[in-house]
Amino acid sequence: MIRTRNRGSGPATVVARPPARAAWRGPRPATNALPSTLDYAALPAAELRRRIVRRKKQLHAVLLGHNYQRVEIQDLSDYVGDSLGLSQQAAATDADVIVFCGVHFMAETAKILAPQKTVLMPDLHAGCPMADFVTAQALRRLKADYPDAAVVAYVNSSAEVKAESDICCTSSNAVRVVESIPRERPIIFVPDKNLARYVQERTGRDNIIAWEGYCYVHDDLVLDELEKAKRAYPHAKVVIHPEARKDLLERADYVASTSQMVELTEKHDALIIGTERGLVDRLRQRFPQKTLIPLSGAAICGNMKLNTLAKLTWCLDHVEHEIVLDEDVRRRAERALRRMLELSGGWRVPTKAEEEMDLAGARPRGCGCA
Ligand code: 13P
Numbered sequence: 001m002i003r004t005r006n007r008g009s010g011p012a013t014v015v016a017r018p019p020a021r022a023a024w025r026g027p028r029p030a031t032n033a034l035p036s037t038l039d040y041a042a043l044p045a046a047e048l049r050r051r052i053v054r055r056k057k058q059l060h061a062v063l064l065g066h067n068y069q070r071v072e073i074q075d076l077s078d079y080v081g082d083s084l085g086l087s088q089q090a091a092a093t094d095a096d097v098i099v100f101c102g103v104h105f106m107a108e109t110a111k112i113l114a115p116q117k118t119v120l121m122p123d124l125h126a127g128c129p130m131a132d133f134v135t136a137q138a139l140r141r142l143k144a145d146y147p148d149a150a151v152v153a154y155v156n157s158s159a160e161v162k163a164e165s166d167i168c169c170t171s172s173n174a175v176r177v178v179e180s181i182p183r184e185r186p187i188i189f190v191p192d193k194n195l196a197r198y199v200q201e202r203t204g205r206d207n208i209i210a211w212e213g214y215c216y217v218h219d220d221l222v223l224d225e226l227e228k229a230k231r232a233y234p235h236a237k238v239v240i241h242p243e244a245r246k247d248l249l250e251r252a253d254y255v256a257s258t259s260q261m262v263e264l265t266e267k268h269d270a271l272i273i274g275t276e277r278g279l280v281d282r283l284r285q286r287f288p289q290k291t292l293i294p295l296s297g298a299a300i301c302g303n304m305k306l307n308t309l310a311k312l313t314w315c316l317d318h319v320e321h322e323i324v325l326d327e328d329v330r331r332r333a334e335r336a337l338r339r340m341l342e343l344s345g346g347w348r349v350p351t352k353a354e355e356e357m358d359l360a361g362a363r364p365r366g367c368g369c370a
């Protein structure tokens with residue numbers, strides 16, 4: 001097996017399958033597979049779509065796509081969602097093959113939860129730079145400094161980091177996860193400092209030790225842009241992803257995961273949306289009659305956009321790139337993820353009465369998960 005090096009944001013645990021396949025008993029490459037992704041890129045989009053649908057059936061594959069994927073990939077996905085929803089789908093699917101269109105930690109999470117399945121991703125370089133902020137080794141050093149602390153790992157982290165953690169969380173359940181830990185117990189929270197600070201404020205805890213990581217897309221959203229958007233659309237509600245900075249979250253009507261943003265859009269006619277641009281474009285297509293304003297036109301996650309129809313077709317035809325994990329790491333990471341899944345599933349859009357209480361400051365704002 002060829003173990004790939006950590007190139008840029010691509011994690012070191014990825015293993016590329018070698019050309020010799022004699023001993024491999026999993027799904028086979030398509031007999032009409034083309035040699036390279038460039039060959040696929042030369043095909044018309046309609047032909048790529050046809051091939052994808054056919055190959056998915058042949059392989060008994062399910063296609064999971066994150067909300068930030070290109071629209072054409074979302075259109076072909078069997079399920080589109082946020083990190084929590086996608087991990088729940090991966091854990092529950094009866095497909096033989098999971099093709100993950102998202103970033104690396106998401107495909108890895110699918111493999112952790114569905115070890116018997118073949119998990120593929122179209123581009124190995126689709127990593128999450130925030131996840132790369134923390135390594136298992138660095139986390140072990142911090143744990144040694146705080147031996148009594150519980151470790152909460154945002155799912156935007158590698159399998160090795162999850163394996164060093166007590167419980168995982170996503171943007172939609174972080175408050176609930178932290179509240180499940182006894183109040184007096186210190187918490188090491190990795191790797192997102194913005195999410196850590198948000199959770200700290202929502203829970204009123206003063207014992208969260210936050211890692212210094214952040215998401216370059218959300219951390220770049222700035223207050224000036226929000227003020228401008230609010231002036232231009234004074235009736236619009238504001239929803240911001242919890243990976244954004246404190247000053248923005250303080251001015252938001254809702255703090256929400258990407259799928260929670262979709263739910264909120266179903267409910268409101270005008271929204272200013274502080275997250276990756278792709279989600280807003282998708283929502284505008286789906287709800288052309290609504291006023292949906294991206295907080296920043298420049299908020300693009302280049303990593304998510306590495307997945308294309310051509311690479312997806314290549315991936316299905318070649319049964320590449322497979323996620324392979326060390327079994328001990330996988331098992332320990334699964335424990336942290338399962339603990340999170342046991343606590344999850346309760347988020348909903350606040351009721352009218354709760355929203356009025358929110359506005360009156362009578363209950364904490366943001367996601368209804370806590
Ligand atoms: P969600 O779980 O809210 O989709 O967030 C994932 C992510 O990477 C946001 O940048």
Ligand code: SF4
Pocket residue numbers: 103127128129130131156215216217218243276301303304
């Ligand atoms: Fe990672 Fe940020 Fe991209 Fe989400 S938007 S995948 S946190 S870099």
